[in-house]
Amino acid sequence: MTPLAKLRKRREEPEPQVDDWTEMCRDTVPVADVEWRSRARVAGRVRSLRVQPWAGVPTLEGTLVDDTGGISVVFLGRRHVPGIRPGTKMVIEGMVGDHAGRLAILNPDYRLLAVHD
Amino acid sequence: MQTATPRQPESVAPPKPIPLAPSIDLPERRRYRLKNALLGQPLHTDQLVHERLGKPTALAVFASDNLSSVAYGTEEIITHLVPYIGLAAFAMVMPITIALLVVLGFLILSYRQTIKAYPSAGGAYIVTRDNFGLLPAQVAGVALLTDYVLTVAVSVAAGTAALTSAASALTPYAVLIAVAFIVIIAFGNLRGVKESGRIFAVPTYFFIATMVALLVVGFSRMFFGHLPVQSIHKPGMIPAGHGGNGFLMGATLFVVLRAFASGGAAVTGVEAISNGVPAFRRPEWKNARSTLVVMGSTLGAMFFGLSWLDAHLHVNAYAKGTPTVISQIGKVVFGSGPLGHVLYFALQAGTTLILVLAANTSFADFPRLASFHAGDNFMPKQLTKRGHRLVFSNGILALSAASIFLVVITQAKVDRLIPLYAIGVFTSFTLSQAGMARHHIKEKEEGWRRGLFINATGAVLSLVVDVIIAITKFKPAGAILGAWVIIVLVPIMVYALTRLNKQYEAEAAELEGDAKAAAEAPILRRHVVLVLVDGLDRSTARAMQYARTLTPDDLRAVHVAYDADHAEKLAEEWRRLGLARFPLELVDCPDRRITRGVLEVVAEALDGQTEVTVLIPRREYRRFWHRLLHDRTADSIASAVSQLPHANVTFVPYHLGTEHQPEVHA
Incomplete structure (x- = not known):
């Protein structure tokens, strides 16, 4: 393949990140439509993340937001989930319960959008 | 009372009552000392004689x-x-x-x-x-x-x-x-x-x-x-x-x-x-x-x-x-x-x-x-x-x-x-x-x-x-x-x-209107204290120490993550903190507007039943040009946050260049 053809090919390839994200978001529901005590699959951005010091109960708690609202995401028994940082985009799935008076998904299945640096 | 106390050894006498100190010994600022030298000692109000x-x-x-x-x-x-x-x-x-x-x-x-x-x-x-x-x-x-x-x-x-x-x-x-x-x-x-x-x-x-x-x-x-x-x-x-x-x-x-x-x-x-x-x-x-x-x-x-x-x-x-x-x-x-x-x-x-x-x-x-x-x-x-x-x-x-x-x-x-x-x-x-x-x-x-x-x-x-x-x-x-x-x-x-x-009168009218009713209004039920943290240093430690004396309903440190790597580093340090006892909230801030990020966190905590206190560790500089070396983020955050109703800002000072030892592990 000539360098020019390589370049052309690369150009023709769609932006991988966006494509991945659209792909990942398939079958998700907006946060606003999530119902208590039912299973839900939502996609969004980690707006905030709570870091507990060693002394506390090991919990990683964050807020996942999309354009329609936000929901708490709680990983019990963990202080740190590799890859989950403020601003990370991810899709979570799990039973919707509550945590500190807010809708929350506890220990969800999660998929992170890879960050291409 | 007397009977309940255990017998003291004979040699230990109870402390003698002492009078209050005549004045509180605080060093005067240089500007004031200069003023005194130029203008003479301050006159007492009673000396206003006609x-x-x-x-x-x-x-x-x-x-x-x-x-x-x-x-x-x-x-x-x-x-x-x-x-x-x-x-x-x-x-x-x-x-x-x-x-x-x-x-x-x-x-x-x-x-x-x-x-x-x-x-x-x-x-x-x-x-x-x-x-x-x-x-x-x-x-x-x-x-x-x-x-x-x-x-x-x-x-x-x-x-x-x-x-x-x-x-x-x-x-x-x-x-x-x-x-x-x-x-x-x-x-x-x-x-x-x-x-x-x-x-x-x-x-x-x-x-x-x-x-x-x-x-x-x-x-x-x-x-x-x-x-x-x-x-x-x-x-x-x-x-x-x-x-x-x-x-x-x-x-x-x-x-x-x-x-x-x-x-x-x-x-x-x-x-x-x-x-x-x-x-x-x-x-x-x-x-x-x-x-x-x-x-x-x-x-x-x-x-x-x-x-x-x-x-x-x-x-x-x-x-x-x-x-x-x-x-x-x-x-x-x-x-x-x-x-x-x-x-x-x-x-x-x-x-x-x-x-x-x-x-x-x-x-x-x-x-x-x-x-x-x-x-x-x-x-x-x-x-x-x-x-x-x-x-x-x-x-x-x-x-x-x-x-x-x-x-x-x-x-x-x-x-x-x-x-x-x-x-x-x-x-x-x-x-x-x-x-x-x-x-x-x-x-x-x-x-x-x-x-x-x-x-x-x-x-x-x-x-x-x-x-x-x-x-x-x-x-x-x-x-x-x-x-x-x-x-x-x-x-x-x-x-x-x-x-x-007109301006003075309007201010006075606003401030004095229904002052009595306002003074008797019931207090809000909850108190949330947020400590703004940029990095884990002494000035932050001082603010955290102070925050814990407030015993609020909810106490959190907040870091606006304008830089993901820095935030990650801070989170790691925070996890290793043994006894700080309160969580650190990392807030995503994709547009790097720290003030806006803080405002959002505060606004979220305000629900009509909550007083929010934002503690800002502030470095106090000894010389005015030291201050010029830093931006005034703390001040702009304070003025923005204090505009929200029931959001209050407290600066926790840390004086640079003084022998100041905050007790982090109290």
């Missing part, structure tokens, strides 16, 4: 502004006549002087009424406010304030001229000398020169004595000897015009009126006594009245005598303003003998001293008047504060700044300042005399008809003089500054003051 003055001392204290006008009154008349009517000027000096003395006479009669009616404080501001309301009082007050500034400028400039007349080598430094005089006077007043008689008595009576000597010697030589008539064409003198054949009525009338208006500066300062009636010995108003009459007569006699001598001697003014007319007269009258020289220098010294003292009068009056304005919410509140030495320091500083500005732009030339002068004083005379007339009509006290006649005449006369000044000195030929400056400035300032007043 010295009672006997009549002779009171005359010295209050008359300097008034009497000093003699030093330039005649000169101003001459300056405005000679260029137009030449030698005929000296025939006109006396009629104009007499006309001014008539005005002076009526002002004194009018102020005798004011002193009786307002023995507590009879300034134009108070009288006008009582009789016409706040807005006219602002006009009277502002007019008077501008004139106090001019009094300082004119007196200092004239004092400098008297000095340079005697020592002509100093002439190039006139502006510098004038500014130095103002600075010295301001400094003295900041230290709190009491209206103490001795300081004032010496120069005032010295001046009166030298003037008496001048007049006695002058008139004896005039009547029994020979006083040589001077040439009006010496080099440097103002050019003489030609009166022509007879008086050309229209133009000449204008010239004469302008000379009259300029000479009007000589009768200013009459109001000083009425401002200070409470300072007299009992019965205050009677003593004040007789002092006023003595002052007026002294001024009148000196002014009359000097003008007469000048009319006889034909002493012309110099274009540069120095040597002054009074100094030339002194030189001629006292002659060239050794005694004559001594008397001449005494006259110049006396003139300089009383002029500088006259400036000092304004330094007593301006701050007080400004404090009246401010007390009525028409000027910045700072002007009501008594400073370090119990004087209105801010008023003194404002007056010095304004008068230095004037002296510099006019190059300390009296004749450039005079056109601005006197219009304010006569405006306030007019208003206060009209106020007195109204007072008589309202009160109808004994002898009110006579009082009404006197004050009404005084008001009309002041108004006429005011109008003459405004017209003839509106814009002197060849000068930029003129009465128009004051005519433009006063309305603008009055407007500004009323705006200021």
